[in-house]
Amino acid sequence: MPKPACQHRPVFRSKTLTAALAFLLGSLGAHRFYLYGLRDAFGWSHALATLLGVRGVLLLVATPTLPAGWLLAVLGAISLLTAFLAAIVYGLRPDPKWDSQFNVGLDKHSRSGWTVVLIVIFSLFIGAMMLMAGLAVAFQTYFESQVGHDAFR
Template sequence: MRDGCAWIPQPQKPSVTLSLTLMATVATHHSRFRSKTLTAAIMGWALAFPGAVSMLAAFLAAIVYGLRPDEKWDAQFNADTGQQSRSGWTVIFVVIFSLLIGAFLLMTGLALSFQTYFESQVEAAKAISQ
């Protein structure tokens, strides 16, 4: 039996990634638009960080597995079955989109982090000057 998508890494617990992302979204939304408490903001960032790291790790794993030569893949994963892998254009497109989406998410995360940091510095400077 040949599975064309067998090389795509499957996370051990996808529900953990989804629940962390959901909790981070709710906590960040709550802290930004409903209340300005420090506890809610810290909780949002604390939950957003592991969720973002797990998503970026999944994109990186897809790139690493996608760029692995077929011989190396067969030696590691198909040694007992005797099957030969034959990757085609699907693998190339998955690698391209993984790189594109992963880079976009990484740059977005960095931009939001720097923006939040500098906004907090400006607010602290305003509070000190008054």
């Protein structure tokens, strides 16, 4: 009897590693690729948005009021902030719920500990700081463009 051409064997997915990948490399889609493979469209959209965001920041450094630069920078910021949010969501998911979604039919089960808690804390702290800094820069640039640079000197 011939073997099937492609047998899919379930692979254990670590909640701690997923949260760490989302925290460290999430803007490049690393956590999505780890969970769903290289064919994941959302993983590639993270990577594309981050590359466009880098280009947007470079445009804004050259010309702070360029609308295309702002649009691209916002796309990159959304990718970065959603990666921090993903680290928080994955880290706070209960282990049984994680296993029922990503480790179905495996003997090994997730046992998250303090590492996941620290990743969640740092994700929340850094993500909130970046969001506040981004809003402050955006509002400052907007008000400077409305009033003019001479009023702030």
